[in-house]
Amino acid sequence: MTKPTLPPTDSIxxxxxxxxxxxxxxxxxxxxxxxxxxxxxxxxxxxxxxANAAESIRSMAKRRGVKDTELVRQWVLEKAAVV
Known part of the structure; x- marks a missing residue:
């Protein structure tokens, strides 16, 4: 009898x-x-x-083509040296 094989997928x-x-x-x-x-x-x-800081972040994120939350996340991870 042939042993079954694992499926080639990363889908949970x-x-x-x-x-x-x-x-x-x-x-x-x-x-x-x-x-x-x-x-x-x-x-x-x-x-x-x-409010003015949040708007500044939103503008910077828009220029970079990312969401404001992603930009802040990147900054925090860089500062925390976790990347």
Whole structure:
């Protein structure tokens, strides 16, 4: 009997459907241990800014073609040296 193979996908939904119908022990030889995190959770942080600062950020973000929240996120990550 041929052993089943893992589906070539990164879709969580497809993998969930696949594993709903499979026995994990049929795949033990195909798995490898990984050290890096696959699903790292983020935390949401809210800040209040003066209206003129928020508008300035919005204008800068628009010129760069990104959302204002993404621009502030980039700045914070750079400052926190987490990138």
């Amino acid at each position: 939904q497809e993998l969930a459907r696949f594993w709903d119908t499979q026995d994990l022990t049929d795949f033990d030889e195909q798995f490898e241990e990984v050290e890096e995190r696959v699903f790292e959770r983020n935390r949401r942080l809210s800040i209040e800014l003066p």
